[in-house]
Amino acid sequence: MLTQMPPDRTEIIVVAPPCACVGDLRIDPDTGECVACGGLVADGASVEVVDFHLAPQREDRFQRRRDPAAPDPLIGQQLGHFRIMSRLGIGGMGAVYRAMDESLQRYVALKVIDDPEADDDGRRVARLLQEARAQARVNHANVVHIYYVSRNEQQPFLAMELVHGATLADRLREGPLPFAEIIEIALQTVEALRQASLFDIVHGDIKPGNILLSDGATVKLSDFGLAQRLSQTSKNPDRLAGTPNYLSPEACRGQATDIRSDMYALGVMLFEMTFGRLPYTFVGEHANARIRAHCSGHAEFPERWPAHLPEEWKGLLERLLAKEPCERFWTYDLLLDDLHALRPVARPQAGRLVRTIAWIVDITLVSAIQRFIIGLFAGGAVGAYLSGRPGMALLASLSGFTVPAVVMYLQSLWRMSPGKELLQIRIVDVHGLAPQSGRLALRSLLAMLPIWHFALQAFCDAAGVPVVGKIAGFATLAVVAVDALFGLFRRDCRT
Numbered sequence: 001m002l003t004q005m006p007p008d009r010t011e012i013i014v015v016a017p018p019c020a021c022v023g024d025l026r027i028d029p030d031t032g033e034c035v036a037c038g039g040l041v042a043d044g045a046s047v048e049v050v051d052f053h054l055a056p057q058r059e060d061r062f063q064r065r066r067d068p069a070a071p072d073p074l075i076g077q078q079l080g081h082f083r084i085m086s087r088l089g090i091g092g093m094g095a096v097y098r099a100m101d102e103s104l105q106r107y108v109a110l111k112v113i114d115d116p117e118a119d120d121d122g123r124r125v126a127r128l129l130q131e132a133r134a135q136a137r138v139n140h141a142n143v144v145h146i147y148y149v150s151r152n153e154q155q156p157f158l159a160m161e162l163v164h165g166a167t168l169a170d171r172l173r174e175g176p177l178p179f180a181e182i183i184e185i186a187l188q189t190v191e192a193l194r195q196a197s198l199f200d201i202v203h204g205d206i207k208p209g210n211i212l213l214s215d216g217a218t219v220k221l222s223d224f225g226l227a228q229r230l231s232q233t234s235k236n237p238d239r240l241a242g243t244p245n246y247l248s249p250e251a252c253r254g255q256a257t258d259i260r261s262d263m264y265a266l267g268v269m270l271f272e273m274t275f276g277r278l279p280y281t282f283v284g285e286h287a288n289a290r291i292r293a294h295c296s297g298h299a300e301f302p303e304r305w306p307a308h309l310p311e312e313w314k315g316l317l318e319r320l321l322a323k324e325p326c327e328r329f330w331t332y333d334l335l336l337d338d339l340h341a342l343r344p345v346a347r348p349q350a351g352r353l354v355r356t357i358a359w360i361v362d363i364t365l366v367s368a369i370q371r372f373i374i375g376l377f378a379g380g381a382v383g384a385y386l387s388g389r390p391g392m393a394l395l396a397s398l399s400g401f402t403v404p405a406v407v408m409y410l411q412s413l414w415r416m417s418p419g420k421e422l423l424q425i426r427i428v429d430v431h432g433l434a435p436q437s438g439r440l441a442l443r444s445l446l447a448m449l450p451i452w453h454f455a456l457q458a459f460c461d462a463a464g465v466p467v468v469g470k471i472a473g474f475a476t477l478a479v480v481a482v483d484a485l486f487g488l489f490r491r492d493c494r495t
Helices: 056-066 123-137 168-172 179-198 230-235 259-275 287-296 311-320 332-341 352-378 380-387 390-414 418-422 437-447 449-463 466-489
Strands: 013-016 025-027 046-049 082-090 094-101 106-113 146-150 157-160 211-214 218-221
Touching: 082 106, 106 123, 123 146, 123 157, 168 211, 168 259, 179 211, 179 218, 179 259, 179 332, 259 311, 311 332, 352 390, 352 418, 352 437, 352 449, 390 437, 390 449, 437 449, 449 466
Parallel strands: none
Antiparallel strands: 013 025, 013 046, 082 094, 094 106, 106 157, 146 157, 211 218
């Protein structure tokens, strides 16, 4: 009744009539067990395969074509105005070839359906047309472009952009990716998915094998064969299709899916890119083990968070991998905002001289404003009025603290100062991200020590204890000197 599928294909199928459970069921094709109750499906049950299921008469042919040494009769043949040059890969519906478009004299990728005569109900041809229409509708730089689709009954095929580069799955075989590269791939993938959602399209099969890396840098999202109209996903919730390792919990439960299901699959993929493994440990190799993990398992983050990753990255992954769709991002715009906030700065490190000049500019500007404000209270008619009123003079001297306090707040809010803006310097942490406001406020406090000293000295003079101001001045000079020595002798030039 059940035929074992190739190991890299989707293993989820739907059966009816049901076993002991109510409604349509999902079963493991290797064991024949119902995912819901664990019981064996009755022998008389009819089986509908939702994804690329290979009939027994096609299985041998599929295995032969997976062998790169086996001859391929299509190589050298002409399909329409496309001449097939070589084979690029093999999939469940057929193979992808490198071909020459003789009408425009350019190379393209040709996706050809294998053994169309076995497609009695026309499902695979319909899937090919669905993929072509959905992918062509999403005209975006990060989506593989569709050029031509043939509905020829003898040999249906799809001509699309030839991407020069490996898939993300190939890249992951080398291990985890650097964080900066993960963010860049995530941003481009989300941009493609966002564009698809604007055209009412849910991709439905986000996984590393469908992410092509053009020239190793530009993401090209491909394979819209399982794409659905967002407005119609709730009309057929029992139809389950996808790759078991990346299925969302709601898809595993047979519920309606939407863009948040793609977000879940994206979260699994980002986790795999970060740690070189899937977020769950599957007990068993069958599809039902994966379904249970997606529905009830907890993402297995490292016990000790790696130092090369920002803490905020864990929160983003946890939100994408949330079991309930309502706990994930509502829109791709919100996800893009969080990804941009985690995007490392790629600027070169500023040297000692440049940072010193920026600091001098800030100190000079703030000092001039501070002295002007204090001078308003200390000189002229206001100063003469305050000279006979020590209490009010003491309160007026506190105005000297106002300027550095305001500057400290603004720098923590804007993450910039006049000197840094002038010399194009940006403060980042070890991950290349903007530090938190509290850390920036502390940096500003230490950078403005000479300004704070001047305000303290004015306050001590007004209070009649100038010696305290002098002691504070020596302490300030000592702190600045030690900090400058750190900047001179530390290998990373950090003060």
